[in-house]
Amino acid sequence: MQLNLKKNKASKQLLWIGIVSIVMFFGGLTSAYIVRKAEGGWLEFEMPVWFTISTVAIVVSSALLLFAAQNVKAGKSGTSLLLGTLLLGILFSFSQIQGWGDLVAQGVYLTGEGSNASGSFIYAITLMHLLHLIGGLIALTITTIKSKIGKYTKDNYLGIHLVSIYWHFLGLLWLYLFLFFTYS
Amino acid sequence: MSEHHKETFLTKYVFSLDHKMIAKQFLITGMFMGVIGMLMSILFRLQLSNPGESFAVLEFFLGEKWAPGGVLDPNIYLALVTMHGTILIFWVLTAGLTGTFANFLIPLQIGARDMASGFMNMLSYWFFFAATIVLLYSLFVESGPAAAGWTIYPPLSALPQAIPGSGLGQDLWLIAITLFVVSSLLGGLNYIVTILNMRTKGMTMSRLPLTIWALLIVAILGVLSFPVLLSCALLLIFDRSFGTSFYLSDIIINGEALHNTGGSPILFEHLFWFLGHPEVYIILLPALGIVSEVISVNSRKPIFGYKAMVGALILIAFLSFVVWGHHMFITGMDPFLGSVFTFTTLLIAIPSAVKVFNYLATLWRANIRFTPAMLFAIGFVSTFITGGLTGIILGDSALDINVHDTYFVVGHFHIVMGLSAIYGMLAGVYHWFPKMYGRMMNKKLGYFHFWVTFISAYGVFFPMHFLGLAGLPRRYYTNSAFPMFDGLSDINEVITFFAIIGGLVQLLFIFNFFYSIFKGTKATENPWGSNTLEWTTPVERIHGNWPGEIPTVERWAYDYSKPGADQDFVPQNVPLKEGETEH
Numbered sequence: 176m177q178l179n180l181k182k183n184k185a186s187k188q189l190l191w192i193g194i195v196s197i198v199m200f201f202g203g204l205t206s207a208y209i210v211r212k213a214e215g216g217w218l219e220f221e222m223p224v225w226f227t228i229s230t231v232a233i234v235v236s237s238a239l240l241l242f243a244a245q246n247v248k249a250g251k252s253g254t255s256l257l258l259g260t261l262l263l264g265i266l267f268s269f270s271q272i273q274g275w276g277d278l279v280a281q282g283v284y285l286t287g288e289g290s291n292a293s294g295s296f297i298y299a300i301t302l303m304h305l306l307h308l309i310g311g312l313i314a315l316t317i318t319t320i321k322s323k324i325g326k327y328t329k330d331n332y333l334g335i336h337l338v339s340i341y342w343h344f345l346g347l348l349w350l351y352l353f354l355f356f357t358y359s
Numbered sequence: 360m361s362e363h364h365k366e367t368f369l370t371k372y373v374f375s376l377d378h379k380m381i382a383k384q385f386l387i388t389g390m391f392m393g394v395i396g397m398l399m400s401i402l403f404r405l406q407l408s409n410p411g412e413s414f415a416v417l418e419f420f421l422g423e424k425w426a427p428g429g430v431l432d433p434n435i436y437l438a439l440v441t442m443h444g445t446i447l448i449f450w451v452l453t454a455g456l457t458g459t460f461a462n463f464l465i466p467l468q469i470g471a472r473d474m475a476s477g478f479m480n481m482l483s484y485w486f487f488f489a490a491t492i493v494l495l496y497s498l499f500v501e502s503g504p505a506a507a508g509w510t511i512y513p514p515l516s517a518l519p520q521a522i523p524g525s526g527l528g529q530d531l532w533l534i535a536i537t538l539f540v541v542s543s544l545l546g547g548l549n550y551i552v553t554i555l556n557m558r559t560k561g562m563t564m565s566r567l568p569l570t571i572w573a574l575l576i577v578a579i580l581g582v583l584s585f586p587v588l589l590s591c592a593l594l595l596i597f598d599r600s601f602g603t604s605f606y607l608s609d610i611i612i613n614g615e616a617l618h619n620t621g622g623s624p625i626l627f628e629h630l631f632w633f634l635g636h637p638e639v640y641i642i643l644l645p646a647l648g649i650v651s652e653v654i655s656v657n658s659r660k661p662i663f664g665y666k667a668m669v670g671a672l673i674l675i676a677f678l679s680f681v682v683w684g685h686h687m688f689i690t691g692m693d694p695f696l697g698s699v700f701t702f703t704t705l706l707i708a709i710p711s712a713v714k715v716f717n718y719l720a721t722l723w724r725a726n727i728r729f730t731p732a733m734l735f736a737i738g739f740v741s742t743f744i745t746g747g748l749t750g751i752i753l754g755d756s757a758l759d760i761n762v763h764d765t766y767f768v769v770g771h772f773h774i775v776m777g778l779s780a781i782y783g784m785l786a787g788v789y790h791w792f793p794k795m796y797g798r799m800m801n802k803k804l805g806y807f808h809f810w811v812t813f814i815s816a817y818g819v820f821f822p823m824h825f826l827g828l829a830g831l832p833r834r835y836y837t838n839s840a841f842p843m844f845d846g847l848s849d850i851n852e853v854i855t856f857f858a859i860i861g862g863l864v865q866l867l868f869i870f871n872f873f874y875s876i877f878k879g880t881k882a883t884e885n886p887w888g889s890n891t892l893e894w895t896t897p898v899e900r901i902h903g904n905w906p907g908e909i910p911t912v913e914r915w916a917y918d919y920s921k922p923g924a925d926q927d928f929v930p931q932n933v934p935l936k937e938g939e940t941e942h
């Protein structure tokens with residue numbers, strides 16, 4: 176038991192430090208954005224509506240995940256809520272791709288003639304966020320399956336705990352990016 | 360707990376989860392890469408001292424295509440310089456040094472059976488291995504390896520059509536470095552969590568050996584700075600492969616105007632050096648840790664100012680994030696901003712001086728045992744001083760603009776980083792070899808290795824300062840087109856001469872290393888009379904480190920020559936005597 180507690184603590188720390196790394200990665204990208212923007216020649220454009228849908232999807236998914244974790248802690252099943260989280264995560268990914276389509280329709284390109292760094296940054300940064308999110312989707316899928324086959328109990332729900340930390344982090348990261356793109 | 364269990368050849372030597380074996384894998388890969396990197400430097404040194412002359416060795420190693428008629432091809436010169444820097448900085452002095460000693464020492468010195476996650480640790484090595492394969496493979500592609508320098512500044516690195524090395528070679532370089540960063544992050548996460556969670560009973564943070572403190576801080580630096588390198592490389596990859604304009608603007612190449620507008624190579628420099636400067640400390644800090652340990656053991660004295668040593672490490676690490684601009688004084692930076700970076704840069708001299716002072720104070724009036732490890736540790740103190748002094752010159756923007764991108768800089772960083780870290784690494788290998796392989800390395804060869812290395816290394820890098828002051832630019836294939844540099848050719852010959860001697864004597868070290876693995880005299884459990892926990896493990900390697908219970912820790916690691924003790928050392932697991940106070 177004592178050993179287990181130690182291991183749980185270590186796994187959580189691993190995850191947190193990993194998150195710090197990811198923060199540095201996006202910190203690097205967004206500060207590059209700021210520096211580049213300050214140099215001028217910056218194309219301004221509207222954020223696609225689909226990105227707002229993404230924002231709603233990921234916020235709601237985080238809420239569902241919160242309830243899922245509470246259910247499990249209370250000894251109930253969290254499977255359907257986990258499934259809901261997963262589906263909303265997929266909706267998020269879908270809306271991101273739709274959002275890119277909107278951008279292209281507005282004439283904002285990643286590359287080539289007529290492209291501008293402001294557009295390239297949006298594509299590059301959202302793509303990187305999406306890649307991290309796909310990792311989260313995989314983890315959520317595994318957690319959902321494990322929950323379905325009854326692997327989690329009210330004393331043993333480390334997997335859900337870890338996935339929650341990561342998923343909420345991805346949500347916050349998206350919120351930050353969304354606000355950053357909209358207002359900076 | 361998993362103690363000793365059955366192992367097959369594959370799980371013991373290849374896909375090992377045992378931190379001690381993983382350490383050896385890092386060490387031997389690092390040594391292998393070290394030999395290649397060193398050989399490259401000798402090849403391009405031949406061109407620098409004897410421009411345009413024919414050498415059979417060049418043709419032997421590089422072939423008819425890269426050294427036609429035994430004369431080094433200019434593009435391959437650039438490629439060799441690039442690969443030399445990349446290999447030495449990342450492969451040898453980052454992965455080779457930290458990978459070896461973090462893996463080996465962390466569990467042993469904190470009293471743990473293994474790392475927090477043996478699996479992640481294994482992955483860390485295999486990512487490194489994959490990175491190594493990709494990097495080595497790039498030596499064999501048609502257009503040659505990357506050639507834009509270890510700092511891969513765009514536009515040279517961003518335009519595949521720029522020079523041969525900007526093509527496939529640069530792609531492979533970027534893939535290799537990405538794998539490398541993944542490896543470092545996996546390793547670093549594991550080191551931090553292990554140190555924070557797995558210390559044995561009694562091993563409080565204030566009793567940690569300085570090696571572990573240094574490795575902890577290095578891991579934190581890595582976790583914070585390597586991701587920024589990735590973001591920097593990511594945008595470069597987009598520019599190269601997808602045609603974005605993050606770093607590119609208004610370029611005409613081969614008469615063709617590119618569409619890119621608005622990008623800025625200065626942006627790249629900011630991102631790169633935000634990693635790049637912490638990276639040089641990632642290289643240095645493990646050496647600082649090792650040297651603290653080796654000096655204390657062989658002086659038979661407690662390390663002077665333990666707390667100040669830890670504080671200095673933390674301060675150096677912190678400051679290393681706010682000085683990156685000193686690599687960019689001539690990029691048109693606002694002079695006020697330049698003076699801010701000058702200020703922060705010169706601040707680093709303070710904790711650095713604290714370190715040096717404490718080393719010297721530890722050595723002062725000590726009963727020194729001059730083992731080969733100790734000689735290299737003292738050699739470290741020497742190069743850290745000489746190289747640090749030129750750092751103060753470079754850190755001053757008004758002075759730096761005169762010598763930026765000359766051999767003065769090459770001299771500076773090879774002495775303060777290259778030599779110091781290599782000496783730290785060699786000190787570590789000589790010191791912990793008995794624990795790694797259960798045998799002793801040959802001492803006489805060790806002395807010979809040290810003195811020849813020490814003299815020839817200064818012979819190589821000291822004169823470079825004069826070249827730099829005379830204005831000789833770095834990274835030029837030849838300077839024979841500039842009459843003003845004709846008078847410097849003698850110095851260049853001297854440098855190449857010492858480079859060859861210094862290179863050859865490393866082969867002797869490698870011989871000593873491998874010979875001693877099999878034929879060295881058998882080691883005892885604690886040959887140096889050392890206090891740290893690794894010396895309480897049996898000579899025979901076991902998975903799990905201690906056959907019985909893990910020892911508990913009763914005191915700090917530096918009770919050497921303690922008044923009232925029976926011996927001149929008291930290991931950390933020995934309880935305090937009646938009435939004995941902790942240091």
Ligand code: HEM
Pocket residue numbers: 510639640642643685686704705707708711746747748749750751752753754755759762763764768771772775776777
């Ligand atoms: C008092 C301490 C130090 C100061 C003030 C200092 C300052 C500087 C400055 C200003 C430069 C840029 C020179 C130029 O390009 O014009 C430089 C280059 C460099 N320094 Fe230091 N340095 C110090 C210590 C160190 C240490 C401890 C290391 C590594 C362990 C190191 C590694 C390097 C490297 C690798 C470069 C060259 C990078 C390149 O352009 O390829 N320095 N240093």
Ligand SMILES: [Cu+2]
Pocket residue numbers: 635636639682683685686
């Ligand atoms: Cu620097």
